[in-house]
Each structure stands twice: as structure tokens, then as C-alpha cells.
Amino acid sequence: MADLTLNVNGTELRVRAADDAPLLWVLRNKLGLTGTKYGCGEGQCGACTVLVNGQATRSCLTPAPATVGAKITTIEGLEKAGVLSxxxxxxxxxxxxxxxxxxxxxxxxxxxxxxxxxxxxxxxxxxxxxxxxxxxxxxxxxxxxxxxxxxxxxxxxxxxxxxxxxxx
Ligand code: FES
Ligand code: FES
Known part of the structure; x- marks a missing residue:
């Protein structure tokens, strides 16, 4: 297990997760950001796509610890002050x-x-x-x-x- 600080949708969040925990499960199960979906879990469907430093990224294949220091954007972070993107x-x-x-x-x-x-x-x-x-x-x-x-x-x-x- 590791204590991670993740920058998600512009906010620094502390989470405790397994060393190999996929970002998808940290977002959904630890941070409650369930807009990011689990489809195949194998990088084949894109349902779990988030942005990591602006790049479309399969969160099911990305270990959460690898995203420490990066800017992560989920579907919940696209709306700004009540205005959709x-x-x-x-x-x-x-x-x-x-x-x-x-x-x-x-x-x-x-x-x-x-x-x-x-x-x-x-x-x-x-x-x-x-x-x-x-x-x-x-x-x-x-x-x-x-x-x-x-x-x-x-x-x-x-x-x-x-x-x-x-x-x-
Ligand atoms: S869940 Fe299908 S690509 Fe990640
Ligand atoms: S999978 Fe149903 S709208 Fe795309």
C-alpha cells in the first residue's frame, strides 16, 4: 500500500491504494468519481478514458502511482462553474x-x-x-x-x- 497525492480536476487529493492499483479503481472506489467507466479492463474499449496532462489515457491500464505529479481530468472536471464544456x-x-x-x-x-x-x-x-x-x-x-x-x-x-x- 502507498499514500498517494493525486491532482484530480484541479484538486490535490490524498488516497491510500495498493502499489499496483489501476487509476480507474482509485477514481471510482476511493474518490467516488464514478463517471469514469469500467468496460473491458484491458485497454480495448476506451470507456475508462481520462486525461493525464491533457493526453487521453486508459485509466484501467494506468497504475495510480504513475500519475502522482500529473494533472488528471475526469468527466466530472470538464464543467466549469456550472457551464459544460x-x-x-x-x-x-x-x-x-x-x-x-x-x-x-x-x-x-x-x-x-x-x-x-x-x-x-x-x-x-x-x-x-x-x-x-x-x-x-x-x-x-x-x-x-x-x-x-x-x-x-x-x-x-x-x-x-x-x-x-x-x-x-
Ligand atoms: S475499461 Fe476498456 S479500455 Fe479501460
Ligand atoms: S455504448 Fe451505449 S451509447 Fe455508446
Whole structure:
């Protein structure tokens, strides 16, 4: 067992966990952040995706001790002062969910994508999201939501479309 200090959603939190405890279980069972979902436990589905220093990360495969000193963001940390992030709003607008089990992982993966590519092409969206599985098959609406989130973010930042953007 180890005493860990984790920076989760901007707050330093102390937890006691096994040396090899996956971040997923620490988030869910020790910190009560159950928005991060357990799907396969093997890095295959993306349901457990969180951001670690802005990078989409499989929390089921990431030992919690390896994230000490990093900034961890879960679905609970995207909302700021009661305002949803552009990606969260776009997923709601596009109705990009059915059962919703994959949704938090999808939203975190999309958030990481838009940090890297402010206005991705549909091909870039599909490539970035292909490790996230939706058993309900809402992929077309997920792609539409990410396209919409990119537009919302660009508009809020007063930026123009990047030249490589291709409408799908
Ligand atoms: S639960 Fe982590 S990738 Fe499936
Ligand atoms: S909405 Fe059900 S798994 Fe994606």
C-alpha cells in the first residue's frame, strides 16, 4: 500500500491504494468519481478514458502511482462553474449517446483530440476515436458532435477554420 497525492480536476487529493492499483479503481472506489467507466479492463474499449496532462489515457491500464505529479481530468472536471464544456454541450445537442456507457470516455478522448487539432477533418476524428467502442453504434452522431464542438470552440475563440478542414 502507498499514500498517494493525486491532482484530480484541479484538486490535490490524498488516497491510500495498493502499489499496483489501476487509476480507474482509485477514481471510482476511493474518490467516488464514478463517471469514469469500467468496460473491458484491458485497454480495448476506451470507456475508462481520462486525461493525464491533457493526453487521453486508459485509466484501467494506468497504475495510480504513475500519475502522482500529473494533472488528471475526469468527466466530472470538464464543467466549469456550472457551464459544460463545448464537447459536452455538443454531445447533448447532437444526441450522441444511447445508453451513455461509453460517453464519458468518448468526451474525454474528443477533448484531447480538439486540444491537438482545433478543427479536425472527419478522417482525423475517426482515427482519433477508433479505440473508443460504442456498443450502441452511435458513431455517426459522435462524429457530428465532435465536428460541432470544434465549431463551437473556434467560434468562442474568434478563430477562423483551418485550411485543412474538410466537411464530411
Ligand atoms: S475499461 Fe479501460 S479500455 Fe476498456
Ligand atoms: S451509447 Fe451505449 S455504448 Fe455508446
Amino acid at each position: 463545448a464537447v459536452q454541450k455538443a454531445f447533448l445537442e447532437a444526441d450522441a449517446m444511447q445508453c451513455g456507457y461509453c460517453t464519458s470516455g468518448m468526451i474525454l478522448a474528443a477533448t484531447a483530440l480538439l486540444r491537438e487539432h482545433a478543427h479536425p477533418s472527419d478522417e482525423q476524428i475517426v482515427e482519433a476515436m477508433e479505440g473508443n467502442i460504442c456498443r450502441c453504434g452511435t458513431y455517426p452522431r459522435i462524429v457530428a458532435a465532435i465536428r460541432r464542438a470544434a465549431e463551437m470552440q473556434m467560434a468562442s475563440e474568434g478563430r477562423k477554420e483551418e485550411p485543412e478542414y474538410v466537411h464530411g
